[in-house]
Amino acid sequence: MSSLIDVENLTLQFRTDEGLVTAVDDVSFSLAKGEVIGLVGESGSGKSVTAKSLMHLNAHNAVYAPQSKITLHTDAGEVDVLSLRTARELNVVRGGAISMIFQEPMASFAPAITIGSQMIEQLQLHGDMSKARAKEISVEMLDRVGISDPHKRIDQFAFELSGGMRQRAMIAMALSTQPKLLIADEPTTALDVTIQAQVIDLMKDLVSEFHMGIIFITHDLGVVAQTADKVCVMYLGRIVEEGPVREVIRHPKHPYTRGLIHALPRLDDLESPLTPVPGDIPSPLERPPGCVFHTRCQEILGDVCKTALPHDTQLDATHRVACHLHDKKEASA
Numbered sequence: 001m002s003s004l005i006d007v008e009n010l011t012l013q014f015r016t017d018e019g020l021v022t023a024v025d026d027v028s029f030s031l032a033k034g035e036v037i038g039l040v041g042e043s044g045s046g047k048s049v050t051a052k053s054l055m056h057l058n059a060h061n062a063v064y065a066p067q068s069k070i071t072l073h074t075d076a077g078e079v080d081v082l083s084l085r086t087a088r089e090l091n092v093v094r095g096g097a098i099s100m101i102f103q104e105p106m107a108s109f110a111p112a113i114t115i116g117s118q119m120i121e122q123l124q125l126h127g128d129m130s131k132a133r134a135k136e137i138s139v140e141m142l143d144r145v146g147i148s149d150p151h152k153r154i155d156q157f158a159f160e161l162s163g164g165m166r167q168r169a170m171i172a173m174a175l176s177t178q179p180k181l182l183i184a185d186e187p188t189t190a191l192d193v194t195i196q197a198q199v200i201d202l203m204k205d206l207v208s209e210f211h212m213g214i215i216f217i218t219h220d221l222g223v224v225a226q227t228a229d230k231v232c233v234m235y236l237g238r239i240v241e242e243g244p245v246r247e248v249i250r251h252p253k254h255p256y257t258r259g260l261i262h263a264l265p266r267l268d269d270l271e272s273p274l275t276p277v278p279g280d281i282p283s284p285l286e287r288p289p290g291c292v293f294h295t296r297c298q299e300i301l302g303d304v305c306k307t308a309l310p311h312d313t314q315l316d317a318t319h320r321v322a323c324h325l326h327d328k329k330e331a332s333a
């Protein structure tokens, strides 16, 4: 499969009154066309900041380390995303090649403008087309995502739609420009379970129909299991494990991934209390030395974990983990 986006050594800090805060630390991954990748972790793990970097969309106080590189492969050639500066250049990725949808669709829609006007404006910004054509496409997209009566809905405001319908309208708007990559940031978290499943099915259909890539951001490994081909588990700005979804869920190698899996509700046993990962994610201002997870790790090995950063161990062609448990295995193998 040909690569759609390559993220290499992405490292990002925010300048704050308390000093530089590391949000993303040496993150690398690739996504192919037609592939769905899940970025999983608790809030504060750097998932959203990583995703926003792909559109060069982080706040002005963001500082990218010089080795950070994001390459988007488009029909017109490679785009070095972090070197984009002007609004015109940035439009190529923002809402053009890449679209993003959020947990709260109200954040995507301006409250005083109709859904249709916003969709039309976005289409005209990214493609040379008449207003009439843009409206036609908008109606078609609303219909595609299962919104009944799209001719009427298009003249409504976001607040006039139900939560599930707003989510669909946001997906329609995000897909109307036919992006190569859709970033979905906790898109189903605020929805009830039935609508959640519908939205997930809808997204999966659209991926195969438009042959695009999706980055699905969530704290819920269960949602990733239903949607993604592969998963990157993030903790305090680092990817601690990456692999095919089934493989990672069946044979998790990182203690943090194991913790997330234990915290999943089991369909065959809804009575037992969930076992969350004990403890809290540390403040990014107090990043632990050594392995960033060592303050919560149930399998900590001792001083090595408190002092030495674990590097990636490639377990096979597609599965990697960053944990000293696996350094050892490799040494004794």
Ligand code: SF4
Residues within 6 Å of the ligand: 254, 255, 256, 291, 292, 293, 294, 297, 298, 299, 300, 301, 305, 310, 322, 323, 324, 325
């Ligand atoms: Fe736990 Fe050590 Fe592995 Fe970190 S490196 S996850 S502290 S065993």
Ligand code: MG
Residues within 6 Å of the ligand: 043, 047, 048, 185
């Ligand atoms: Mg987030």
